[in-house]
Amino acid sequence: METIVKSRIAQVLKGDQNAYGEVVELYKDKVFQLCYRMLGNRHEAEDIAQEAFIRAYVNIQSFNLNKKFSSWIYRIATNLCIDRIRKKKPDYFLDAEVPGTEGLTMYSQIASDTALPEDELESLELQETVQKEISKLPDKYRSVIVLKYIEELSLNEISEILDLPLGTVKTRIHRGREALRQQLRNV
Amino acid sequence: MSCSEKYVDYMHDFLDEDITEEHEQELREHLHSCSACEEHFRELKKAIAFVQSTAHIKAPDNFTAKIMDNLPKEKRKVELKRWFKNHPFLAAASLFLVLMAGSILSTWNQEQQFSVSKQPNLVVENDTVIVPEGEVVKGDIVVRNGKIKIEGEVQGDVTVINGEKYMASAARVTGEISEVNEIFEWIWYHIKETTENTVNLIEDKEQSLK
Ligand SMILES: [Zn+2]
Numbered sequence: 532m533e534t535i536v537k538s539r540i541a542q543v544l545k546g547d548q549n550a551y552g553e554v555v556e557l558y559k560d561k562v563f564q565l566c567y568r569m570l571g572n573r574h575e576a577e578d579i580a581q582e583a584f585i586r587a588y589v590n591i592q593s594f595n596l597n598k599k600f601s602s603w604i605y606r607i608a609t610n611l612c613i614d615r616i617r618k619k620k621p622d623y624f625l626d627a628e629v630p631g632t633e634g635l636t637m638y639s640q641i642a643s644d645t646a647l648p649e650d651e652l653e654s655l656e657l658q659e660t661v662q663k664e665i666s667k668l669p670d671k672y673r674s675v676i677v678l679k680y681i682e683e684l685s686l687n688e689i690s691e692i693l694d695l696p697l698g699t700v701k702t703r704i705h706r707g708r709e710a711l712r713q714q715l716r717n718v
Numbered sequence: 719m720s721c722s723e724k725y726v727d728y729m730h731d732f733l734d735e736d737i738t739e740e741h742e743q744e745l746r747e748h749l750h751s752c753s754a755c756e757e758h759f760r761e762l763k764k765a766i767a768f769v770q771s772t773a774h775i776k777a778p779d780n781f782t783a784k785i786m787d788n789l790p791k792e793k794r795k796v797e798l799k800r801w802f803k804n805h806p807f808l809a810a811a812s813l814f815l816v817l818m819a820g821s822i823l824s825t826w827n828q829e830q831q832f833s834v835s836k837q838p839n840l841v842v843e844n845d846t847v848i849v850p851e852g853e854v855v856k857g858d859i860v861v862r863n864g865k866i867k868i869e870g871e872v873q874g875d876v877t878v879i880n881g882e883k884y885m886a887s888a889a890r891v892t893g894e895i896s897e898v899n900e901i902f903e904w905i906w907y908h909i910k911e912t913t914e915n916t917v918n919l920i921e922d923k924e925q926s927l928k
Binding site for chain 2: 548549551552555556559560562563564567568573577580581584585588589654657658661662664665676680681686701704705708709711712714715716718
């Protein structure tokens with residue numbers, strides 16, 4: 532996949548804007564997922580994921596073709612998510628931003644199509660709960676947990692994406708796991 | 719917790735797949751004999767499983783199309799930047815010339831009216847300039863704030879400033895076709911013109927020196 536991406540980026544560098552569309556297609560789900568799990572809100576996730584791709588395009592000249600594009604786009608997206616989280620007012624975050632409403636719209640969308648079996652309804656609720664607990668993590672733990680367990684990246688890749696020493700990544704993952712353990716033990 | 723912290727560290731090392739065989743062995747033995755640590759380990763694994771179980775969600779429809787619509791029209795800017803980098807002296811000189819030549823911006827503002835370079839055989843209808851079928855226009859055509867419809871042949875460059883162009887399938891243009899639609903491009907267009915002239919001047923001089 533990285534080889535295709537690199538040839539597309541070479542085209543983008545030559546001024547072929549359409550080649551960038553193919554790059555976006557390849558990574559859009561992963562980047563959107565990362566933003567969604569970081570922010571807990573579909574609408575915000577779309578905004579930030581869009582911005583990440585646009586920033587990557589604008590700065591494409593500074594992308595090192597010897598490195599993985601995925602790491603680069605993850606890095607831009609993670610940083611944008613963390614900025615967004617830090618800009619949120621804490622009270623706003625607690626009241627309005629808990630992704631309960633998100634689940635409702637998701638549920639009603641599905642419900643309008645087909646009746647939902649009991650266990651799926653349960654799993655939707657469970658997912659909402661899990662997402663809520665992820666959203667409660669401090670951003671430095673949240674980013675490593677999402678990169679590790681949702682994007683399924685290696686610790687080395689995470690260290691590259693976040694520009695942190697491997698040891699720091701490990702410590703954060705350990706603390707993030709401990710926090711989630713406390714939060715999810717009684718679910 | 720009553721037990722040594724080291725077992726918790728081992729648990730995390732294990733979860734990171736970064737544990738020595740001895741430590742793993744030690745951990746296993748301890749978990750068999752200590753229910754508190756076993757419970758701790760179970761809860762960690764449960765938390766991970768929960769996080770991993772969140773369904774993979776997909777980007778919304780039109781995600782890519784929206785991005786493509788919002789990409790800056792960067793090409794010329796990039797081109798200009800690169801050009802500035804490679805020709806710092808010419809860039810400075812031409813920028814100076816451009817500024818001296820009278821502010822382009824005011825020219826831009828003054829030139830909001832439709833205009834076209836005068837050429838025989840051109841047909842003008844309202845704000846549309848037509849190169850009729852079967853006709854040959856010799857020389858460059860510049861259209862400002864209007865449209866050009868090319869059905870015949872142009873022996874020269876076609877430049878459309880702040881307008882649109884339509885080419886019939888039979889149309890032929892021997893020179894370059896360019897459209898200038900933003901103020902930025904307008905400046906770029908001027909710099910390019912000025913520089914080309916400057917370069918020609920320099921080359922002429924060099925030649926006359928030989
Ligand atoms: Zn123990």
